[in-house]
Amino acid sequence: MLLSMLRSKIHRATITAKHLDYDGSITIDPNLVSAAAMLPNEKVHVLNLNNGNRFETYIIMGKPGNGEIGLNGPAARLGEVGDKVIIVAYALVEEARAAEHRPIIVKVDDRNRAVKD
Numbered sequence: 001m002l003l004s005m006l007r008s009k010i011h012r013a014t015i016t017a018k019h020l021d022y023d024g025s026i027t028i029d030p031n032l033v034s035a036a037a038m039l040p041n042e043k044v045h046v047l048n049l050n051n052g053n054r055f056e057t058y059i060i061m062g063k064p065g066n067g068e069i070g071l072n073g074p075a076a077r078l079g080e081v082g083d084k085v086i087i088v089a090y091a092l093v094e095e096a097r098a099a100e101h102r103p104i105i106v107k108v109d110d111r112n113r114a115v116k117d
Helices: 030-035 073-078
Strands: 002-014 017-019 025-028 043-048 054-061 069-072 084-094 104-108
Touching: 002 030, 017 073, 025 030, 025 073, 030 054, 030 104, 043 073, 054 073, 069 073
Parallel strands: 002 104, 017 069, 025 054
Antiparallel strands: 002 084, 025 069, 043 054, 043 084
8 A cells, every 4th residue: 555645845935926927836946846855847735824725736946046935826826925835745655664754854944045953
């Protein structure tokens, strides 16, 4: 049996931009995408801590080092600049390996730069 497990997350990032006139997705600074072992076009869940909205979308890469977390298209209606979000990716893991699975957690500062615990 395969279990859907947390693979990685970007924890408490701040929305920096909204672009309603776009087909959809979330723009993320490539430095954060890499730190979380996520990939462009990967499906993610976005959990908005300010308003409780939860939605699925896919990652597009922003400019490295600028800290962008941008909501695009319909997702732009689900958050405001300044809102805190958690961006989550999952993986299917064999049940026998699930207990030893360890997700990657990337915590960020107020400028969306990865910080060490």
